[in-house]
Each structure stands twice: as C-alpha cells, then as structure tokens.
Amino acid sequence: MEKEIAFLMDVYRRLYDYFGPRGWWPGETPLEVVIGAILTQSVAWRNVEKAIDNLKDANLLSVEALAVVDQEALEPLIVPTRYYKAKAKKLKVFINHLVGDHNGHLDSLFQGEMEEVRRKVLSLWGIGPETADSILLYAGNHPTFVVDAYTRRIFHRLGIFPEDVNYETMREYFMRHLPVDISLYNEYHALIVGLGNRVCAANKPDCRQCPLHDVCQKFRKESAHA
Numbered sequence: 001m002e003k004e005i006a007f008l009m010d011v012y013r014r015l016y017d018y019f020g021p022r023g024w025w026p027g028e029t030p031l032e033v034v035i036g037a038i039l040t041q042s043v044a045w046r047n048v049e050k051a052i053d054n055l056k057d058a059n060l061l062s063v064e065a066l067a068v069v070d071q072e073a074l075e076p077l078i079v080p081t082r083y084y085k086a087k088a089k090k091l092k093v094f095i096n097h098l099v100g101d102h103n104g105h106l107d108s109l110f111q112g113e114m115e116e117v118r119r120k121v122l123s124l125w126g127i128g129p130e131t132a133d134s135i136l137l138y139a140g141n142h143p144t145f146v147v148d149a150y151t152r153r154i155f156h157r158l159g160i161f162p163e164d165v166n167y168e169t170m171r172e173y174f175m176r177h178l179p180v181d182i183s184l185y186n187e188y189h190a191l192i193v194g195l196g197n198r199v200c201a202a203n204k205p206d207c208r209q210c211p212l213h214d215v216c217q218k219f220r221k222e223s224a225h226a
Contacts, residue, residue: 004177011158011182012213015191017209025138032061032107037134038090038127039081050080066095087111090126097124110140117142129167133195143182145187146175150196155213157200159217 026045027033032052039048054077055061060069074088081087102108110117114136121132136142147170154159161170178184199210215218 008094014211019194020191035138037131043081047080051078067099093125094108143180145185154200157218
C-alpha cells in the first residue's frame with residue numbers, strides 16, 4: 001500500500017511540476033460543468049466550447065430554459081460535439097430528472113452519500129461512469145476519482161494496469177491509494193488529461209519530453225531494444 005501511495009504521489013508531483021495547475025473543469029456554473037461533461041463524450045473540448053457558446057447565445061444555459069426547450073431545437077446548437085441527437089436526448093433526460101425529482105436544484109441532486117448519489121446519476125439514460133464521476137467531482141464536489149482512456153493508456157505504459165483494464169478497477173485503484181481529497185482528485189485527473197493529450201499520444205508518444213519517462217516500463221523496454 002505505501003509503495004503504491006508513494007508512486008502515485010510521485011507521478012502527481014512530476015506532472016504538476018511539468019504542467020502547473022490546470023484550472024479544470026472549465027465552466028462558470030455547476031450546471032455548465034454538467035453540460036460540458038455530457039457533451040464532451042467522444043469529442044475534443046474545443047468542440048464542446050463551440051456548443052456551449054451556441055447555448056449561451058440562445059440563452060439556454062439555465063435549468064428553466066433547458067426544461068422547456070424541445071430536444072429538436074437543442075440538436076443544431078450542439079452539432080460541433082458529434083452524436084448531437086443522442087447528446088441532446090441525454091441533456092433533456094438529465095434536466096427532466098433534475099426538475100422532476102429535485103425541483104431543478106443541483107444541490108438537491110448532489111445531497112447525500114457519494115456512492116448513493118453516483119448510483120442515482122448512473123441510472124440516468126446516457127450517463128456512463130466517466131461522465132457521472134466528472135459531474136460528481138467537478139460540479140458536485142464529491143470525492144470521486146475520474147478516469148478515462150488517457151488514464152488507461154498512461155498507467156498501462158507505466159506498468160500499473162493491463163491494457164484492457166476496466167473503468168471501475170482503475171477508479172478503485174486511485175481511490176484506494178490516494179488520500180480522500182477533492183482538490184487532489186480534481187487536479188490529478190486534469191494533469192493526466194494534459195499528459196495524454198500533449199505528450200503520451202496513442203501513436204508516436206513524445207517520450208523524451210515526458211516527465212515520467214524514467215519510471216515508464218514502455219520507455220525502458222523500447223530504450224533497451226533501441
């Protein structure tokens with residue numbers, strides 16, 4: 001246990017020294033964070049920003065406005081995020097639940113024990129574990145660790161996970177070996193995203209520039225055979 005804790009904190013410090021604070025999740029309100037978490041599924045954040053700007057221009061960044069707008073009217077505004085029909089439905093399902101079960105208040109949705117709130121959010125159509133944890137951590141201030149494809153790639157290359165590791169196994173590993181700290185979880189996930197997006201690419205990773213190259217099993221093996 002102590003070895004895993006030390007390793008994860010060393011990775012965190014290296015990434016923080018390399019990138020600095022990431023200021024993630026971008027969003028002016030908890031509702032905007034929720035919308036961004038739903039829209040960013042399978043698409044780059046720059047596309048989400050375009051869609052959120054469209055929603056702002058249409059005065060649709062409130063629970064009240066999203067509750068009354070037709071799904072068909074939402075769709076053209078979020079086209080930049082791809083799968084816009086499904087994502088418009090996901091937004092409406094979330095908002096309808098928020099209005100119907102929580103009188104439109106996110107504070108009410110987030111109230112209670114974290115795992116129970118997580119189960120409730122995961123029960124909504126179209127909300128998977130990564131989206132649910134992003135909503136809980138970044139909008140609800142619940143101490144849940146968000147993992148994603150970048151996490152799988154990076155920590156597989158570091159020798160921690162098999163390549164086919166599932167979401168819950170990764171999440172449980174971080175939550176078991178890190179202090180329960182919302183700020184740490186917030187920044188750590190953002191730093192992992194930064195590394196996966198900028199350095200540890202799926203193809204042609206820039207290993208020489210990586211702050212983790214000396215503890216990376218993939219880099220060591222490839223260097224030994226070079």
